[in-house]
Amino acid sequence: MAACQPKVLSHGDPRRFEHAGAAGGFIDRNGYPFCRGRIFEVTEEDSGQYDDEREVFWATGACLLVRAADFHAVGGFDVSLFAHMEEIDLCWRLRRRGRRIGYTSRATVYHVGGGALGYGSPRKTFLNFRNSLIVLTRNLHEGWLPARLLRRLVLxxxxxxxxxxxxxxxxxxxxxxxxxxxxxxxxxxLRERRRLLHEEHAPDLTGMYHRSVAYDRFILGWKRFGDLDVKAFERPF
Structure with a gap:
């Protein structure tokens, strides 16, 4: 295990999961991140449904424990991403080296949320969309990139x-x-992408969701992690 996170609840409403990380992060085929306990703008109430320990795709930067050797081996955080998506990028690079990311409910933090930029900030929207595209493009599997990037632009x-x-x-x-x-x-x-491909070793995509979470949320109306198609996850849990 290279990195892990605790349960993240809202400081303002401790009964609910907080947007930034909730009970562990995942990512869909188009690069949209989501969490157990949070899909887009909808956060779930904590009723013990995620009181466990399990592998996830990414762990939140709101409270993140990383093995120093692994952190330095992949070059740490990408400072150009500035406070949005940098932990997802880090975890994806760790996964490309075959390392695992975990979640535990044995520790809980209460996160204020929106400390760097408020949730309603236009600048936050800019960083979320731009950085997500960067992370997707330089990390996604070689054969999947063109079609998925085009689909992402449409979405x-x-x-x-x-x-x-x-x-x-x-x-x-x-x-x-x-x-x-x-x-x-x-x-x-693209230069970064080529560099990372040379460094890749036994990539592990456990936790990637091979559906569109945007379609599931806004067309099908699925609001909870438990609503998602478990068979669509890489190596279903």
Whole structure:
């Protein structure tokens, strides 16, 4: 086990899981992160349903324990990601070396949330969309990238349209800027991708969800981790 996280509950409402990490992180085929206890904006009430110890795809940077040797072996956090998605990127790079990521409910932290940037901040929207694209592009399996990146761009278009229809035009603009920034950095991202491919050793994608969690949430109306198709996870639990 290279890294692990505790149960993360909301400081403001200790009965509920907190957005940043909840009970362990996962990622769908298009690079959208989600957690046990939190899918997009919906957080679950803690009723002991995740009182266990198990492997996850990524562990939250809100409270993260990492073996120093593993942390330094993969180069630590990518400082260019600045406070959003950097722990997902780190965990994915660890997984590419065959290392495991875990969750335990034997420890609990109460997280304030939105400390670096408020949840309603347009800047947060920019960083979430841009950094997610960077992390997906440089880490995704070679044969999957073109189709999944194209699908992701379409989904982000709908996300921007949703912001606009809800009266959050500034967030729509940040989605546009995020893609502009991503494509401006694409040559560097692809160089990083090639470097990481050379360093890859026995990659382990346990916990990747081979469906669209956006479709499951916004079209099918699935709000809880338990609603998801367990057979769609890499190495189903």
């Amino acid at each position: 982000d278009f709908f996300a921007g349209a949703k912001f606009l229809l809800e009266g959050h035009g500034r967030h729509t603009w940040q989605v546009v800027l995020a893609h502009w920034s991503f494509f401006g950095r694409l040559p560097w991202v």
